Each structure stands twice: as C-alpha cells, then as structure tokens.
Amino acid sequence: MRLFPVLLLVFIYGCVGAGGHDPDWARARQQLLWPEPPAPPRIQFLRSIQAADDLAGKEQGGKVFSWLTGEKNADIRMLTPYGIAVDGDGRMWVADTEGRAVQMIDLARKRVESWRRLGEWTLLSPVGIARDPRDGKLYVSDSGLRRVFVTDKDLKFVRLLDPPGGFRRPTGLAVAPDGRVYVADTLAHIIKIFAADGRYLGEQKSGLTADGLFSLPGSLAVDRSGRLFVVDTMNFRIEYFSPDGTSLGSIGQLGDVPGSFARPRGVAVDSAQHVYVTDAAFDNVQVFDLAGRLLLGWGGPGNVPGKFNMPAGMVFDDSDRLYVVDSFNHRVQMFQYLGD
DSSP states (O other): OOOOOOOOOEEOOSSOOSOTTSOGGGSOSSOEEESOTTSOOOEEEEEEEOSTHHHHOHHHHHHHHHHHHOOSSOOOOOSSEEEEEEOSSSEEEEEETTTTEEEEEETTTTEEEEEOEETTEEOSOEEEEEEOTTTOOEEEEETTTTEEEEEOTTOOEEEEEOOTTOOSSEEEEEEOTTSOEEEEEGGGTEEEEEOTTSOEEEEEOOSSSTTOOOSSEEEEEEOTTOOEEEEEGGGTEEEEEOTTSOEEEEEOOBOSSTTOBSSEEEEEEOTTOOEEEEETTTTEEEEEOTTOOEEEEEEOBSSSTTOBSSEEEEEEOTTOEEEEEEGGGTEEEEEEEOOO
16 A cells, blocks of 8 residues: 545445455445545445344344344444454354444345343443454454453353453454464453464563553454554553564644544554554544555544444455444444445
8 A cells, every 4th residue: 555645534425346356235326436536545344233124124024133133123233332353154143332233234034133141141331352363263352241241143141251360341353364362451461362263372461661561452453464552542552562462653643633642542553564553532534554654544423325323343354345334323334445
C-alpha cells in the first residue's frame, strides 16, 4: 500500500467490487470506496449487520431466531457489541457486553443464535472473543466474571483458562497460528499466554516501559506470521512483538491529528501487513504500515455506512474482509481490503 492522503469517504457509483467470485453474503451492497479519486481504491464497504432483520427480513428473521432458541418475540439486536471472531465462511461470533451474550450470526445460512450461558456460568460482561482456525475452538473473556472460557466451535463449554492467581480483568484475546492464546489482563497491565491445551506459559511484557507493564492493555491481534499486536490503551499506541516475544516497535501516539490516538480500541492486520486501528474518540479507522506511517483513514461520527459511533473490536478473515464492531450503532460493518 503506497502512501496517500487521509481522505473522507466518498460514494462512487460503477462496477467496482471485490470480485465476482465472492459469496452472496459478502458482496457489496453499494459502491462506497476509500480513498477518493484520483488515488486507487484500497477499501470497499460491503454491508452492515445489525439483527436478524438484516439476514432474512424482519418476519422471517424473527422466526429463525425463535426456532433456534425457543424465545418468542425476542429482541435479538446487539446492544453494545465489542469483540468479534469470524470463520471466513459467513459465520461471526460477537461478544455483546451490555446484552450479556455471545451472538452467533451465520450470514450464509441466515441464522442467529444467542448464548447467555457457558457451562455453569451465566455471562455477565463478555468483552473479547477469538477463534482458533485450526479446529474452530472459541475463547470468550468475561471481564465481570474475571474468566476466560474455552468452547468448541458450537460454543459448548470445554474448560476455563486458569493462570496462577487468576485474572484481574480479562479483555482482549488473540490466537497465534501455532495455537498459543494471548489474553490481555487489563487491570494487571500484562498479557498472559497459554498453550492450545490450556497450559499457562507465562507473560508477555512491554518492551517500551521500564517495569515491563502496559497501561490498560485491551484488544489484541496476531498476524499470519505470528506477530502479536497489543492496544496499549493509556500509552496511546500499538506495540507489536515477534513470535518469540521480542518487542519490534510501536505505532501511534497521543494526539488529535491524523496518525495519533485518543481512545484506541481495536486492532487488526491484513494480509499485506497493514495495521488497522479503531479509535472511539474519533469514530474512525486508521491504517498504518509497520514503520508507523499513516496510509489511510476513514469514518467519522454517524450511522450511515462507513461512519461509526464508538467503534471497537475488529478482525480480518482469510479473504481480507474486515469486520468492524460499531458498538453504539449496534452493528458490525464489513469492508474489503482491495490490495495495492
């Protein structure tokens, strides 16, 4: 991705898309691209998902949900979604903090499921969710219960992650290509690491502070090469690490100009190693290279496609589709990285 100016979104009408081979659930609903001409487009809006209404129409969507859960006249709209995981085949799992539930939305099959209990526990404040692509296993953090749940691909409880001394406030989650699991323990200011079988492996500390502590670490991401990216919230930066835990550098700083952060929330990395960061103060997404140079930004406050109200977690699938949780708009917005 070459450097180009940070520009506001623009509506462009024409036959531009992510590719005719895309499944119906991933096809663009309108031609909305970033940046504006004459720069070539890099990001395309695909669609937004808010409720069963968005899958099959209001009446049919309600019937689908009732059939799956036994709840009638249930309001299945996301209340305050935060974390998200996807499988790339149309299924997404959303941690709805205010809704005290994990929502499974299957775009391909037009189905919705809502999970308010995992094992013997009733969810209190689910924040983070991550998926192991090797076997579909899911990890769910609940900051209120101070627990991290491990489930199978159908959200059936398997076990808890149990570090020495427990968690103080588990939030962000990420799974490495080898199955290692990273958990941001926000109030402990540290990242805790587990093996795929649940064994505790140790801590990932900051390489940029004297005491090795982050400042309220939040969302996490792991790229395809196994590098870990940490939203170091109150240090207003993204710190990233090699698979062996070596600090490789940071992106961003406190400020109110493009390329800086005020309330960084989510982080994701595309196949070309560009780093995407949501900011809940600016209601935008900014894109950086690994040297920390700003490449692109889009968003701003609002509820139309491409605008945000408290954007939070986000994730890429293997087809470079980006899913952004738009918390206070109660939806997930989907975008396509179009390449260089």
